[in-house]
Amino acid sequence: MPSPPHPSAPRDPTAFLCVPLQGCGEVGLGSEVKSPLLESPLCPQTGRVDKNVPLVCGHTAPVLDIAWCPHNDNVIASGSEDCTVMVWEIPDGGLVLPLREPVVTLEGHTKRVGIVAWHPTAQNVLLSAGCDNVILVWDVGTGAAVLTLGPDVHPDTIYSVDWSRDGALICTSCRDKRVRVIEPRKGTVVAEKDRPHEGTRPVHAVFVSEGKILTTGFSRMSERQVALWDTKHLDEPLSLQELDTSSGVLLPFFDPDTNIVYLCGKGDSSIRYFEITSEAPFLHYLSMFSSKESQRGMGYMPKRGLEVNKCEIARFYKLHERKCEPIAMTVPRKSDLFQEDLYPPTAGPDPALTAEEWLGGRDAGPLLISLKDGYVPPKSRELRVNRGLDSARRRATPEPSGTPSSDTVSRLEEDVRNLNAIVQKLQERLDRLEETVQAK
Incomplete structure (x- = not known):
């Protein structure tokens, strides 16, 4: 596989060393989800998960996407081919018995649900996108869809959806070859770019620093590309780089603390990473982690779950056919002291807004915490649902x-x-x- 081009001198390309960790856990595919035991500060057990491990098994069709709640480490949302979104509450210590009853079932899509994404700063606000070309924003606390973006906004299949850092906007990519920036509360398209990449393969878009957007796609000659855009001037990209001729769609993961974006391709055996800056050429290639086995999917650990004493700046969970492998990105440092430049204040678990405040028009960035003394998980939080379906609330009342x-x-x-x-x-x-x- 050819190395990506260097548009300019790399910004210290040897500063980031990728170390695969030992330990793996089986992950169930389909309508059931197994909880893998992976090496982390909060879960020291590693190895193969027992075949009789309890499952989250409430969906009646394959699960297409899952998302852990950023404000409650015990809550997970899942979207499925059965056209529903389900919100689950995992008890402290993990499952003892199979979990079949969700806290709440969100019904509103008419076709399979392929994308779920929690609001980054507002409590109990969840977005889902289905193959009915509809985006629904839910208030999980009431179990109701509070906002709808219909097929008039996206006339074809939605490939990706991403919230801005303060949750005021979303950016989407669609099969109609357009990338849109949308104000979901008003249902208006703030900015739009037709054909950010000339190829016919899927495009993915994410918000990055300073309100910019990063997209991955393909050229007319089927070469994989990564581009950086200013949402105020979408005529020309700030940076456009061609990477290789592989066929796997590149999935971007952005770290706002270090301004590093990681590109993981389905079917690839590598992870590329770039630094985004505010000055030209804006997108700087750093390095690439390579392994022998290709990945079927990739998960990303929130910053507060990393081991700061080992200078770990990112951790991925690489899905193989029958195992899940943790991959840690570490920066080699000789000092054992806390590295403040690697760990600026990061988003904590406390929401900055309630669902009602956000729906009323308020915006706020995430509430930041310091990782200097390590992350201490808060006491288990109860997911409050006002429909009589919240068992945790009934137990506490x-x-x-x-x-x-x-x-x-x-x-x-x-x-x-x-x-x-x-x-x-x-x-x-x-x-x-x-x-x-x-x-x-």
Whole structure:
């Protein structure tokens, strides 16, 4: 595979060393999702996940996209071919039994849902995009679709959707070969670019620093390209680079703390990364991580989940056919002290706005936290849903009378049955171990 061209002198291309970590976990594909055990400060277990591991299995068709909530580490949203979006609450410590009942089911799409994305700063605001060419913005707290961008905005399949850092805008790429910047609360297209890349293959677009947009696509000769655009002047790109002739669509992941964008291609065995600056040539090639096996997909760890004492600036989860491999991006430093230049204040778990405030027209950037002493997860937060579907809320709310309700009794009886089953399994295991010791 040819190396990407260097439009200018690379900005210290040896400063970033990519180190694959040991440990992998199986990930279930289809309508069920397995929770992989991956090496991290919060999950020290590694290795193959047991085939009987509990699953999140509420969808009736394959799951196409998932997204962890940025404001609640226990909440995940999933979009599926069954035309629904489901929001799940994972208990502390992980699943003991299969999780079949979501906190809330969001129904509104008429075709499969391929994209889900949480609002970066407003609590309980979730976006979904389906193959019905419709984007819905949900208030998860009420379970209702509060905003709709219909087929009049996107006349064809939506390839990608990304929120701006303060959540005021979204940028989308569509099969009609247009990239749009949209104000979702007004439903208006703020800026639009026709054919940012001349090729016919899918284009992906993400917001980067200073309100710019980065796109990946293909040239007329099927060469993969990456381009940087100023949303105020979309006539010509600030930077356009051709990379190679591979056929995999490039997925961009942007880190606003370091202004580094990582490009991961489906079917590739490499990850390229570039630095974005405010001066020409704007997009600087840094380096490339390569491995022997190609990736079927890629996940990205939020900054607060990284190991700052090892100068880890990014971590990816590379999906193979039967395993998930963590890949850490580290900057070699001799000092053991906290590296402030690598870890400026980053987005924390607290939302800056409520859903009502954002819908009312307010915008706010993320609330920042320091990683100097490492990230300490807050106490488990309850996902509040005002439709009677929030079990966590029911558990936390005392009954109005001194006599527990039938629902409370049923939940307690179910918990007792689950505990009895666990005790029985442990007892059987203990008996087998005793038999083994006696046989020896």
